[in-house]
Amino acid sequence: MKKKVLTVDDSRTIRNMLLVTLTNAGFETVQAEDGIEGLEVLEESNPDVIVTDINMPRLDGFGFIEGVRQNERFRAIPILVLTTESDAEKKNRAREAGATGWIVKPFDPSKLIAAIERVTA
């Protein structure tokens, strides 16, 4: 069965890149534009793994991750954070919020898939 990935990113460009990359790699992909929509889509779509941006309107990545981790049903889902550069401070905050790992933007498809495979069975 196809693995389902939820991507949360406010940039249409990045959303499309994720969609293409993930689809080509054989993943099913659902998308949201910010943390709030992310939490909504999460409930509906029951993904296997989440890839989220940090800087987003309404609810940012940190808040979104905390939201997922507080959700009884979904708290154990692996969450990968998209960070623009190897920003130690942001990574730490994402970890504290409960991120599983991270992907450094700009990502190449193989790195993205490798990171996803590392956290999904």
Add this chain to the structure above:
Amino acid sequence: MDMNEIKEIFFQECEEQLAELESGLLRINDGDSDPETVNAVFRAVHSIKGGAGAFGLDELVAFAHVFETTLDCVRSNKLQTSSDLLKVMLKSADVLADLTAASRDGGSIDKSRTSVLVKELEAFAKGTPLPVAAPAAEPAKQEAPAAAAPEPAEDSGFQPVPFSFDDFGDEDDAASPVEAGGGGRSVFTVRFKPRSDLYAKGNEAVLLLRDLAKVGDLQVRCETDTLPPIDQLDPEGAYFSWLIRVETDKDEDAIRHVFEFAEWDCMFEVTPGADEEAFAAQTVLGEDQPMAPVPFDLSMLDDEPAMPVAAAEPAVVVSMPAPAVAEPAANPAEDAPLAPPSLPRAEKAIAAEAEKKDATVAAVPAAPQTIRVDLDRVDRLINLVGELVINQAMLAQSVVENETGGSSAINLGLEELQQLTREIQDSVMAIRAQPVKPVFQRMGRIVREIADMTGKNVRLVTEGENTEVDKTVIDKLAEPLTHMIRNAVDHGLETPEKRLALGKNAEGVLRLTAKHRSGRIVIEIADDGAGINRERVRSKAIENGLIAPDSNLSDEEIDNLIFHPGFSTAEKLSDISGRGVGMDVVKRSIQQLGGRISITSKPGKGSVFTMSLPLTLAVLDGMVVTVANQTLVVPLTAIVETLQPEKKDIHAFGPTQRLIAIRDTFCPLIDVGHILNFRPDLANPIDGVALLVESEGGGQRALMVDAIQGQRQVVIKSLEANYTNVPGIAAATILGDGRVALILDVDAVVTASRGHALSSEMTLSATG
């Protein structure tokens, strides 16, 4: 979707982000202190940077990064906004737009301007004693302002935090390998003991081990000593640790890389060499050996039947990879609420599968509020609706001709059809309608640049930005608008010193307004500057031979002289209004859009330019006329009035030219049939109708046609697209009877007629 399409989307998105950025900065400039505004501005730059990185647009990334860093200081209240800062930021937004455009269209950008701004931005971000250039310095730059901004005194003492994750993935630098059995392979011993946090964050020991198995050959032993009896087991606790022997041709970093995500939530160490002693302590299961059963007593579960066991770890020792291990480590979210541990595995799997199925059905993506549609598709639709309109008109006509009109049912149906067609047409046109906002926003930048160049203080106020108009009109609006804005700042507004001396505010105000008025869009550009210097305009016009020295012109007529071809009030050619482009070009481009432009001016108080444009270029209100047995359409916007010439009004002017006296003015009379070569000889004006039209120079012309058939809305069909460009003809349309009618290009006809009578008519029409 391929990469190019995504790139296209990226640039579209950049446009939006840039608009967001600029309007956000302007709001902050106007005193908006909402943190969300700063956040939005930050996100805009951040988003551009992120996308640019994905496409390897390094220059764009580098600049966006510096900009973002400074914005981050503002966002975290480490940097107070000031008007100086906002000036720099607005300029930076402009440069960012340039860089984006250069990335998209090629071309170069002003590197010195960029580097100056980089320095300024970094100076604002403070405490950045780092060299300007080099994206290589990025991680350090990112850190520096954040730590140093609150206390400048700390600047010198600040050291960027060293950061250790960067070097993962470099697999070439070998770390003291210990040779094992030749072939350049080394052996490492890995000790790995997760904390419960590791599981809480969604990491999974088995996956890490599986990943590690890709690095080299593993021997894995799971230490289960600390596993408590099951009644004391915390289902989310972490009890196991692993001892792993890795034989690999890669180095230590490759191993560390695997545990990259986990290393904060576990005890983890890698030592070169094999720890045979530790492995000897217990037997290690080989790959082929069956999985050892986990010894636990199910009867213990009776006390707490519902206790989830999912997070409990595989209590086995195996060689990797071993799929069986994955099962006990299954996702707790999936199984925990449904399946008590005593449930047989098969049932559990069915339950999980069922749950997944439910979820798939429920997986509906959130409904978007807007969709993006290819412009071509919209245009195709518009075209089809145009055909529909024509078809409907033809149907109506043939009903009338066949006198089946007697049936009220047919008439009623036809009327309804007509109404529906009209509604469909309006709705389709509305799809192409766009707010003028993006164009208005671009003007902000133009104003800033010219204000900078001329040393004037200008505030641009925009109103009615959400007024909608056809996209084609918007696209063609930017150029004339830019020119008028430049003119207004360059010529209209005074220098701050002069303004102060005149008792005005040092800052000039330029007001850009859009509104709908009777089916057209009206755009006004109003400045509070000096107004038109009529003396200067007049003397210039005389100098250029546009008017006779003794002409008696009204103020309005003088003001309108600036639209005359070849007229330019700029006494010296400047960067801004040089290039030999005058207001006549502005006027012509607006007329090409079927628009009109006028000016009103009050000395010392300022000038107002008013443009009025059609809402769409796809349909046109036209007057259908007959010329030499041909049916032509004259755009209604061009026509001032129609009149029936009388013999006494017609005066010969040279061998081929005729003038018509209209009230107190003489106006050149143009025989449309003759100009278009429909007939060799001039027709007798008495037999025809004169259409008084406004021409470029502000003067009027009378176009002579044979008869007027009526007024109607016509669908414009491009001649260039279907045939070829014909001088004097703007486009074509199809009438209700199915015949093609040509739409007259009034300006072209007037220009063609001017070959015979050039400068004289200006004088004639202006005097009087």
